[in-house]
Amino acid sequence: MSDGLFDVPGADPSESADGGSALSAVGPSTPLAVRMRPASLDEVVGQDHLLRHGSPLRRLVDGSGAASVILYGPPGTGKTTLASLISHATGRRFEALSALSAGVKEVRAVIDVARRAAAYGEQTVLFIDEVHRFSKTQQDALLAAVENRIVLLVAATTENPSFSVVAPLLSRSLILQLRPLDPAGIATVVRRAIHDDRGLGGRIEVDDTAVDLVVQLAAGDARRALTALEVAAETAAAAGEPVTVETVEQSLDQAAVRYDRDGDQHYDVISAFIKSVRGSDVDAALHYLARMLTAGEDPRFIARRLMILASEDIGMADPSALPIAVAAAQTVQLIGLPEAQLTLAHATVHLATAPKSNAVTTALGAAMADIRAGKAGMVPAHLRDGHYAGAAALGHAQGYKYAHDHPDGVVAQQYPPDDLVGTDYYRPTSRGAEREISTRVEKLRAIIRRAGGRQRPTQQ
Numbered sequence: 001m002s003d004g005l006f007d008v009p010g011a012d013p014s015e016s017a018d019g020g021s022a023l024s025a026v027g028p029s030t031p032l033a034v035r036m037r038p039a040s041l042d043e044v045v046g047q048d049h050l051l052r053h054g055s056p057l058r059r060l061v062d063g064s065g066a067a068s069v070i071l072y073g074p075p076g077t078g079k080t081t082l083a084s085l086i087s088h089a090t091g092r093r094f095e096a097l098s099a100l101s102a103g104v105k106e107v108r109a110v111i112d113v114a115r116r117a118a119a120y121g122e123q124t125v126l127f128i129d130e131v132h133r134f135s136k137t138q139q140d141a142l143l144a145a146v147e148n149r150i151v152l153l154v155a156a157t158t159e160n161p162s163f164s165v166v167a168p169l170l171s172r173s174l175i176l177q178l179r180p181l182d183p184a185g186i187a188t189v190v191r192r193a194i195h196d197d198r199g200l201g202g203r204i205e206v207d208d209t210a211v212d213l214v215v216q217l218a219a220g221d222a223r224r225a226l227t228a229l230e231v232a233a234e235t236a237a238a239a240g241e242p243v244t245v246e247t248v249e250q251s252l253d254q255a256a257v258r259y260d261r262d263g264d265q266h267y268d269v270i271s272a273f274i275k276s277v278r279g280s281d282v283d284a285a286l287h288y289l290a291r292m293l294t295a296g297e298d299p300r301f302i303a304r305r306l307m308i309l310a311s312e313d314i315g316m317a318d319p320s321a322l323p324i325a326v327a328a329a330q331t332v333q334l335i336g337l338p339e340a341q342l343t344l345a346h347a348t349v350h351l352a353t354a355p356k357s358n359a360v361t362t363a364l365g366a367a368m369a370d371i372r373a374g375k376a377g378m379v380p381a382h383l384r385d386g387h388y389a390g391a392a393a394l395g396h397a398q399g400y401k402y403a404h405d406h407p408d409g410v411v412a413q414q415y416p417p418d419d420l421v422g423t424d425y426y427r428p429t430s431r432g433a434e435r436e437i438s439t440r441v442e443k444l445r446a447i448i449r450r451a452g453g454r455q456r457p458t459q460q
Contacts, residue, residue, distance in 0.1 A: 032227070033226040035198045036199050043192075045181060045222070046222075047078055057069065068146050068152055068174070069173055070156075070175050071154065072157050072159075072160065074221065075223060076223035080156060083125065084127075093122055093124040097110060099128060099132070102128075107141045111126075111141075123149070125152045128155045129156050140168070181218075182220070186215045186225050187212075190215060190229055200229075200233055204242065206243040207243060209245050210243045210244050210248050217248070235247050235250060269292055270302075281352065282349055285348050293344070299332045299337055304329065306351060310325040310326075313356055314356055315360035316357060317432035327347075356432075357428070359428050360426070366425045375417075375419050375420060381395045382397060383415065386398070408447075410448065412447055412450040
């Protein structure tokens with residue numbers, strides 16, 4: 001359940017701070033990421049925006065704050081460390097639950113113990129890891145205890161709490177977002193582990209280039225960096241050699257991609273992908289595509305989003321965009337991965353480099369807005385169905401002009417209801433194929449709207 005690097009210093013976070021095992025000693029066989037857990041605010045790296053003087057989190061850690069908090073951020077950024085530091089402030093009790101294993105029964109049991117402790121003036125810090133995995137019922141079980149401050153809730157989540165935590169619990173808590181560590185922060189953590197007695201203690205030489213590679217592979221996750229350093233150090237020690245770039249590469253096949261197909265990172269990455277294609281940044285689009293494919297995203301999902309984008313953001317500026325996106329989706333269905341990766345890349349490059357226009361999207365939106373506003377007048381009589389007995393007597397289909405009977409295939413004639421004559425919904429841009437379409441549309445409207453003096457000033 002733990003955050004690894006940032007678990008309670010010297011403790012198993014599945015146990016209470018006052019329960020003995022929570023204070024068990026850290027030995028030489030303990031993973032490096034655990035041995036190097038920050039034990040004070042001075043060792044916390046990369047969250048200065050939350051720990052500045054007078055901030056709510058600083059007050060909590062100093063023991064003067066009383067608000068429950070939800071710590072939101074990626075793995076390896078210090079969520080559990082901060083929970084531990086809060087618990088140690090003014091000697092508060094510490095209880096920890098994992099949303100992966102605890103149910104409503106366990107939640108209520110912890111609250112009962114906290115209520116008895118509160119009767120003796122002792123406040124309990126309740127740390128819940130992976131709180132986004134708690135059901136609504138489990139989260140609701142916390143509300144009264146948080147409201148009455150029987151427990152000071154410190155919840156950790158890698159998911160956006162706005163989507164994963166119930167509104168009543170959100171309203172009772174501060175939402176604090178932790179950021180991935182920047183390369184300088186990761187380098188600080190790694191070098192501290194190399195020289196600190198809790199870590200390698202300077203017993204193994206580590207090349208600067210190897211440190212740079214570990215920092216790169218970490219992708220903002222301090223625990224991942226320390227795990228990579230530890231594996232490389234074990235390999236180097238067995239060979240009696242320093243840790244080099246080659247040692248790190250041999251120890252780690254591939255940097256893991258931070259991506260949760262069921263979480264908000266899924267939505268963040270696909271959002272960045274679509275916005276990059278829309279923004280015509282083909283390189284960024286390929287980066288996000290590769291990120292999704294490497295992480296195992298469903299290629300059909302990617303193909304569906306490309307089809308939507310082809311009409312929404314390109315439209316008639318490049319009429320070939322939609323057929324290419326549809327062909328990519330069909331190819332994904334027919335051949336699957338890994339071959340379909342190239343098809344998705346093909347479609348991504350075409351759509352990203354295509355001229356962009358949302359004129360089709362805006363045109364439909366404007367037309368639908370008029371319908372909702374009640375502008376849905378009678379269909380002109382000459383356009384109504386005339387294929388039934390009595391239609392002619394009603395004037396239906398009388399006077400209709402068949403376009404193909406005219407040399408240009410276009411004829412002056414009223415097509416919209418009376419209230420919408422002269423309304424322009426589709427406004428082509430000057431980009432791509434719409435440059436030519438724009439000229440053609442102007443000519444077509446000029447011919448069509450000469451019908452019976454019915455032309456009106458352009459609206460919309």
